[in-house]
Amino acid sequence: MLPYTPIRECVKRNVPMPLSPCHLSSETSPCHLKSDSPWQALQCDLNRAVEGALEVVGSQLNAHGVRVDLLREDSLPPALGDSVRLEEVVINLAVNAMQALDRTGKEDKRIVLATRAENKKVVLEVRDNATGVTDTYRDRIFDPFFTTKGAEGGMGLGLPIVEAIVAAFKGNIVVLNNEMGGATFKVELPADGINN
Numbered sequence: 001m002l003p004y005t006p007i008r009e010c011v012k013r014n015v016p017m018p019l020s021p022c023h024l025s026s027e028t029s030p031c032h033l034k035s036d037s038p039w040q041a042l043q044c045d046l047n048r049a050v051e052g053a054l055e056v057v058g059s060q061l062n063a064h065g066v067r068v069d070l071l072r073e074d075s076l077p078p079a080l081g082d083s084v085r086l087e088e089v090v091i092n093l094a095v096n097a098m099q100a101l102d103r104t105g106k107e108d109k110r111i112v113l114a115t116r117a118e119n120k121k122v123v124l125e126v127r128d129n130a131t132g133v134t135d136t137y138r139d140r141i142f143d144p145f146f147t148t149k150g151a152e153g154g155m156g157l158g159l160p161i162v163e164a165i166v167a168a169f170k171g172n173i174v175v176l177n178n179e180m181g182g183a184t185f186k187v188e189l190p191a192d193g194i195n196n
């Protein structure tokens, strides 16, 4: 039995995800979390976060005809973070990738979920073969309420929340265009037991 989380419940019921109370503070922007994180960084298994995310959105990805390839490094050092929040990160990035793929209308839809240790960090990459991120809006995609999914009801809050979570654990996120023609979101988190 999976542990209950509001995110799991919303995905199951296909209703919008709630924001955590800190995201709803009067500061309005989730980015204020960067300065004063209320979350404790604990040892987390990033591979397990990927698995947990797939338990939540795997069937949806499948229903949308997306092939998911897992490139997980075994014996990954633990990341310093929060397992539920890291799962939330993977879910948001995977759903964005799925939505980007849906918009292409292509048959060969692919998402790669990769983990590895790199330069004293633990790295997660979510890669897709959609269209990538154009220069016109690359600088804005992490801004709260920036969305290109107006018609589909996007709120433009997924990536700011992801960025805030990653920053709260002293990590970093960047977006790159990849050799499949799509986007790669690369998340780096401090690894526990390694002098960062």
Ligand SMILES: Nc1ncnc2c1ncn2[C@@H]1O[C@H](COP(=O)(O)OP(=O)(O)OP(=O)(O)O)[C@@H](O)[C@H]1O
Pocket: 096, 097, 100, 128, 130, 131, 132, 133, 141, 142, 146, 147, 148, 149, 153, 154, 155, 156, 157, 158, 159, 160, 183
């Ligand atoms: N994998 C991707 N490929 C191409 N563009 C992307 C990808 N992921 C995000 N984007 C762009 O970044 C924008 C912001 O993403 P974000 O997750 O913050 O909001 P949203 O998905 O539009 O809405 P919400 O997540 O609140 O439902 C998207 O509208 C889209 O234009």
Ligand SMILES: [Mg+2]
Pocket: 092, 095, 096, 157, 158, 159
């Ligand atoms: Mg989104």
